[in-house]
Amino acid sequence: MKIGCVLVMYNPQQELLTASLDSLNKQVDEIFLGDNSVNMPDFMATLLTLYPNVYYRGFKENLGIAEAQNRGIAYFQEKEFDFVLFMDQDSLAPKNLVISLLADYARLQQTGIAIGGIGPRPFNRSEGKPYVGAVKKGKLILPGITEVGEIISSASLIPMVHFKQIGGMESSLFIDGVDHEWCWRAKKMGGWRFFISEKVQLSHQVGEGDRPFILRKVAIPTPFRTYYQFRNYFRLVHRGYVPLYWKVSNGFKYSIKIFYYPLCVSPRISYMKQILKGIYAGITGK
Known part of the structure; x- marks a missing residue:
């Protein structure tokens, strides 16, 4: 069994990237x-x-996370990885990441479940708290394994064979919603289900850091990222395979963020300019 890792970066910090590769x-x-x-660091x-087992591919432009992941998928498809x-x-992967995900993957296989992918429980690096869905928290189906509607791409383990049936990531989304859209598409086209292994945690940071908002803290993205959040919401909201809870909950969030x-x-x-540009691009399809 061969496992390949697709790590996408953009103007990375040397210390964080070194820790990730380690x-x-x-x-x-x-x-x-x-x-x-644009330029190699x-x-x-x-x-x-x-790191002799690292294959570096510099794109010399920002293709977006979706297209970069597709290039990595194609690379490992040619080499017939599993x-x-x-x-x-x-994100910083714990030392037991892959072995833990494979162990829980095997447990799920024994039950006959159609596994689309499995990932760790992400936790907020600055807050030290796990990320749990505000609306859909998932359902514990086996000890230490929670079924969820979708998983984030970072540290997710996906069988290569699924990409032949479902296709790759949607490049036009560029960055936001790429991982969730693929999960929802995989569920519709292949009946695949997605899981979180609670025994392993992923050190993760969303946005540019958390800021207080009313009675809680929220992750604040850059204006650049905010454009894609609003644009992609309006791109995805009309698709039938996108869950209703996501459409409603994010519609509520964005009506506040605007x-x-x-x-x-x-x-x-x-922020105002990028929000308006994102809404316009999402509605017009540009």
Whole structure:
């Protein structure tokens, strides 16, 4: 059994990327390092000499996470790998990540469940708290295994054979909603189900950090990322296979963010411009 890791990065921090490669190096057979940076980082040539099982692919432009992942999928399809593990530069994999995911994957297989993919429980690195869905929290179906409607791409383990049936990530989404859309599409086309292994946690950070909002803290993205969040919501909301709870809950969130970001988050004008551009692009399909 061969496991490949697709790690997508964009202008990475040397320390964080090194820590990520250190944690993944002995857990997978090969790492596809897809670089969306315009220029290769100065430290990359030296770093690659330390990891002989890393294949570096510099795109010299930002293709978006979806297309970068598709390039990695194609790379491991040609080499006939069995699984792909997706990672990004904002996450740190624990040492027991792959072995734990494979163990729970095997447990699910024994029950005859159609497994679309499995991932760890992500937790907020700055808060030290697990990320749990506000609306859909999932259902514990086996000890330590929770079934969910979708999983984030970072640290998700997916059988390679699924991409032949379902296809790759939707490149036009660029970044936001890419992982969830693929899960929903896989559920519709193949009846695949998705799971979280509670025995392993993923150190993760959403957005540019958490800020207080009313009685809780929320992850704040950059204006650039906010554009894609609003655009992709309007792109996905009309699709029949997208869950109703996601359409309603995110519609509620974005109706608040459209006022909160321009009024309370700097740079306010940039947020307003990107929100309006995102809405326009999402509605018009541009």
